[in-house]
Amino acid sequence: xxxxxxxxxxxxxxxxxxxxxxxxxxxxxxxxxxxxxxxxxxxxxxxxxxxxxxxxxxxxxxxxxxxxxxxxxxxxxxxxxxxxxxxxxxxxxxxxxxxxxxxxxxxxxxxxxxxxxxxxxxxxxxxxxxxxxxxxxxxxxxxxxxxxxxxxxxxxxxxxxxxxxxxxxxxxxxxxxxxxxxxxxxxxxxxxxxxxxxxxxxxxxxxxxxxxxxxxxxxxxxxxxxxxxxxxxxxxxxxxxxxxxxxxxxxxxxxxxxxxxxxxxxxxxxxxxxxxxxxxxxxxxxxxxxxxxxxxxxxxxxxxxxxxxxxxxxxxxxxxxxxxxxxxxxxxxxxxxxxxxxxxxxxxxxxxxxxxxxxxxxxxxxxxxxxxxxxxxxxxxxxxxxxxxxxxxxxxxxxxxxxxxxxxxxxxxxxxxxxxxxxxxxxxxxxxxxxxx
Numbered sequence: 001x002x003x004x005x006x007x008x009x010x011x012x013x014x015x016x017x018x019x020x021x022x023x024x025x026x027x028x029x030x031x032x033x034x035x036x037x038x039x040x041x042x043x044x045x046x047x048x049x050x051x052x053x054x055x056x057x058x059x060x061x062x063x064x065x066x067x068x069x070x071x072x073x074x075x076x077x078x079x080x081x082x083x084x085x086x087x088x089x090x091x092x093x094x095x096x097x098x099x100x101x102x103x104x105x106x107x108x109x110x111x112x113x114x115x116x117x118x119x120x121x122x123x124x125x126x127x128x129x130x131x132x133x134x135x136x137x138x139x140x141x142x143x144x145x146x147x148x149x150x151x152x153x154x155x156x157x158x159x160x161x162x163x164x165x166x167x168x169x170x171x172x173x174x175x176x177x178x179x180x181x182x183x184x185x186x187x188x189x190x191x192x193x194x195x196x197x198x199x200x201x202x203x204x205x206x207x208x209x210x211x212x213x214x215x216x217x218x219x220x221x222x223x224x225x226x227x228x229x230x231x232x233x234x235x236x237x238x239x240x241x242x243x244x245x246x247x248x249x250x251x252x253x254x255x256x257x258x259x260x261x262x263x264x265x266x267x268x269x270x271x272x273x274x275x276x277x278x279x280x281x282x283x284x285x286x287x288x289x290x291x292x293x294x295x296x297x298x299x300x301x302x303x304x305x306x307x308x309x310x311x312x313x314x315x316x317x318x319x320x321x322x323x324x325x326x327x328x329x330x331x332x333x334x335x336x337x338x339x340x341x342x343x344x345x346x347x348x349x350x351x352x353x354x355x356x357x358x359x360x361x362x363x364x365x366x367x368x369x370x371x372x373x374x375x376x377x378x379x380x381x382x383x384x385x386x387x388x389x390x391x392x393x394x395x396x397x398x399x400x401x402x403x404x405x406x407x408x409x410x411x412x413x414x415x416x417x418x419x420x421x422x423x424x425x426x427x428x429x430x431x432x433x434x435x436x437x
Contacts (some may be wrong), residue, residue, distance in 0.1 A: 033064070033093040037085050038076075043209040051092050055207060056392060059105040064093040081208050105203075116145025124363040125173060126153035129161050129180030129268070130350070130385060131305060131325070137383035138178075142370060149363055157303055158184050158268030159422075165193045165355065172357040176364035178221075178371065180346040183275065185218035186415025188353070194218060195356040197365055201372035203393035211349060211390045220349040221371045222380065222387035225401055226273055227323035227345065229308040232315040232335040234258070243339045244318060245270035246275065251292040258317035259296045259309035264422050265432040268348065269304025273320050274421060275414035276346030279407055287424070293427045302435040310436070312336045322348065323401045324386035331384065343408040350387060 032328075036047065044058035052060070058081065068075040068091040076088035084090070093101065124267055129137040135155045156164060158180035165177070165188060166394065177185070188194050194217040202219060205211045211220035228250075230243035244250055262270040277293075278286035298316050303305055306318030308326045312334025326338045352371050354364050370376050374394035380387055381397040388396040396402065414421075426432055 007322045022105070024192045033091055033097060036092050038090060039084050040086055042086075042172040043084060045082055045207045045209055047090070050437045052098070057098070058095045058207070059203075060093060060098045060101045063101045063104065064097060065090045067091075080214065083214050084102040097319050098403035118147050118433055120146055120366070121148035122360055122363050123150045124360055124367060125175045125358075125431050126151055126367070127161050127164065127174040127177045127355070128153050129158050129178065130155075131328075131383075134250035134380065134385040135179075135378065138376075141379055142367065145370065146366060149366075156400045157262075157266045158271070159264070159266040162188060166191065167355075169193055172359070173185050174355050174357050175351065175360045176367045177355055178352045178367070179181075181272055182218060182220060182351040182411055183271060183348075183415045183418050184268055185213070185351040185353055186411060187418045188211060188414065189215075189217040191358055195358065195361070197354045197368060199365065199372055201391075204372050204374070206373065206390060206391070206392055209407060218351045219368065219372060220390045221352050221377065222350040222385075222390060223347060223402070224322040224324045224350065224387045225340070225345055225347045225402075225404055225406065226269070226276065226320065227401075228318055228339045228341070229311050229326040229327055229329065229336045230318040230339065231314060231316070232337055233314060235337070238317075241317075243337045245339050245342050247280070247289070247343065249342050250318070250320070251289065251296055255296050255317060257296065257298045259293070260298055260301060260310050260319040260436075261317040261321075262302065262304040262307060263300040263329045263432050263435050264425050264428065266302045266435060269322050269325075270300075270320075271418065271422065272322075272346045272348050273415070274425060275417075276344075276407060276409065278421070279346075279410060279413070280344060287428075290425065290429055297430070299436045300430060300432070301435045303332070306436070308336065311333070319324050322387075323404075324398065327386045327398060327401070337365075340404040342405060344405045346409050347406055349390070406424070 044061055045055040048057035049055045062078055062081040065075055066078055069077040075091060078084060109131065123419055132155050135153060136383055139151050161180060162184045196216045198216050202208065202212055228244050235241055235243065241254060264271040264274050277289055281289055303320060305325035308321040308329045310316060311319040312329045323338060326336060330336050352368055354361060354368060358364050372391055374391055377391055377394040379391035386398045388402055
């Protein structure tokens with residue numbers, strides 16, 4: 001998976017495809033379209049933005065190229081729009097042809113919805129990593145479509161869930177994994193813990209290059225950005241101190257023993273923060289920063305969202321948490337101020353996946369299909385979850401949480417190095433004993 005610029009990600013999440021050709025910031029190719037040879041670091045959404053001014057126009061190039069390939073074998077036949085190779089010949093259609101493919105794609109998306117069925121029965125075992133309220137809320141929502149499916153579920157943190165899947169690899173107790181940063185999913189896929197599944201609703205994804213595994217072993221279902229949650233009462237009691245707006249401020253003496261964050265061994269939130277620092281500063285300087293940062297941490301927590309709640313209740317001055325979890329605590333009335341690091345912040349794509357060896361794979365696939373629909377992804381705010389959606393047609397409840405300076409977060413780098421980075425943090429900086437719950 002390739003990195004994507006922060007501004008591109010923001011634009012991607014705020015555009016919506018309509019029935020005709022999407023509103024374009026640049027003119028469409030004229031005069032019958034044009035050929036294009038794939039270069040290094042190309043992907044379809046990037047080419048769509050370049051040619052049509054809209055990353056969501058990628059299906060036009062995909063479908064037009066495949067149509068050309070049926071007549072001329074010099075064009076690439078693209079089976080998976082997530083994978084294009086250097087040297088392949090693509091077709092960039094003109095305005096009239098593009099409109100036709102947009103219409104076809106819209107029809108496919110309309111067909112790729114989950115209508116449900118009362119006739120399907122069985123038990124589905126769900127490993128849930130989002131907040132408890134959202135976990136609980138999704139069960140009756142899914143059962144509105146499939147009332148005959150009994151859902152057995154457990155809520156765990158991201159780190160705990162990956163450990164559980166490893167321990168049960170020879171006899172999986174869960175069918176589907178839902179929620180938590182895809183760093184863990186990339187690690188799990190590398191270890192053979194996930195089963196690829198070609199969901200028909202993957203067609204809904206805004207950017208398949210970014211939001212699903214090349215082999216369909218996981219799919220992105222939400223996006224969240226890291227921020228700082230600072231207690232307003234603490235600021236009032238310390239005149240001259242302001243809420244931090246950079247990573248550097250968190251290692252200053254005035255924040256000694258006043259920072260809360262989860263431990264990366266148990267929390268995807270904290271691991272995202274760790275990998276953000278390593279990418280911003282480079283590994284050598286990044287680890288040096290993490291040592292200084294840990295010296296200012298009052299206590300590490302087990303859950304990634306908990307520091308916002310503890311900071312809001314006055315147990316510490318500030319905390320590092322995903323911004324949607326901070327908004328949740330502000331909505332609950334806690335005296336918190338949300339800020340973002342100006343030099344750039346990391347972000348998560350929350351995932352879902354079919355677990356290898358699942359005892360009820362067909363029911364797990366129904367859950368995944370449903371999770372990739374606009375209706376399912378717009379349910380989050382109903383259960384105080386304000387993450388941004390990943391599918392076309394779903395509205396972001398808090399788009400301002402994406403209008404920040406995002407780093408070029410490399411999910412492959414973070415996923416492939418997760419075990420090594422977590423072990424190093426645990427062994428060299430702070431162990432995972434007696435985490436605050």
